Amino acid sequence: GQNIDQPTEMTATEGAIVQINCTYQTSGFNGLFWYQQHAGEAPTFLSYNVLDGLEEKGRFSSFLSRSKGYSYLLLKELQMKDSASYLCAVQGAGNVLTFGGGTRLMVKP
Amino acid sequence: NAGVTQTPKFRILKIGQSMTLQCTQDMNHNYMYWYRQDPGMGLKLIYYSVGAGITDKGEVPNGYNVSRSTTEDFPLRLELAAPSQTSVYFCASSYRTGADTQYFGPGTRLTVL
Numbered sequence: 001g002q003n004i005d006q007p008t009e010m011t012a013t014e015g016a017i018v019q020i021n022c023t024y025q026t027s028g029f030n031g032l033f034w035y036q037q038h039a040g041e042a043p044t045f046l047s048y049n050v051l052d053g054l055e056e057k058g059r060f061s062s063f064l065s066r067s068k069g070y071s072y073l074l075l076k077e078l079q080m081k082d083s084a085s086y087l088c089a090v091q092g093a094g095n096v097l098t099f100g101g102g103t104r105l106m107v108k109p
Numbered sequence: 110n111a112g113v114t115q116t117p118k119f120r121i122l123k124i125g126q127s128m129t130l131q132c133t134q135d136m137n138h139n140y141m142y143w144y145r146q147d148p149g150m151g152l153k154l155i156y157y158s159v160g161a162g163i164t165d166k167g168e169v170p171n172g173y174n175v176s177r178s179t180t181e182d183f184p185l186r187l188e189l190a191a192p193s194q195t196s197v198y199f200c201a202s203s204y205r206t207g208a209d210t211q212y213f214g215p216g217t218r219l220t221v222l
Contacts, residue, residue: 030207031207041215042199042213042214042216043152043213045210045211045212048208048210087151087152095207095211096154096157096167099152099153101150102149102150
């Protein structure tokens with residue numbers, strides 16, 4: 001089976017750094033995705049990790065530790081437009097993604 | 110490219126009615142998926158397809174059916190709608206496995222009363 005956990009809500013201040021954690025227990029692992037989803041919209045791709053370590057992409061970075069079943073998404077220099085839900089998803093066989101419940105991030109001025 | 114398109118955007122059904130949610134992609138992707146997202150929750154996989162003529166069940170297939178007669182289209186059929194099927198339905202597609210991300214359509218918001 002698949003079990004993916006992430007915090008339900010987080011609040012941070014504009015200009016700050018926030019880390020969103022994701023822990024997983026899955027029967028198969030072919031990679032981990034992070035998606036951003038603004039309210040009322042479709043998810044959009046942020047990052048993909050398949051090997052241990054940090055992947056950096058502008059203000060966003062994602063880290064993976066396969067041995068610990070752990071990933072985090074790091075958002076730097078927070079902007080108001082970063083207020084959204086962030087979805088952690090583990091890729092199993094057949095490119096099937098299993099999603100966590102999502103973390104709703106509120107950025108305050 | 111239009112990407113992944115879904116119709117309708119909104120729909121209200123009465124209990125027991127049936128309907129088909131349409132999904133089309135113009136990116137020549139082999140893999141297509143249907144998810145549902147309940148309020149404040151993550152996405153749950155209903156059905157997926159790895160190519161024309163091939164479909165498989167996901168985590169929550171009960172009450173739904175799919176077909177994949179072409180590469181482009183992947184309709185989702187709801188038979189005998191129930192209030193528990195009130196949700197937002199997203200269709201997605203990807204070219205291959207591995208690092209290829211899934212691209213999502215804009216969603217269909219369905220209410221069953």
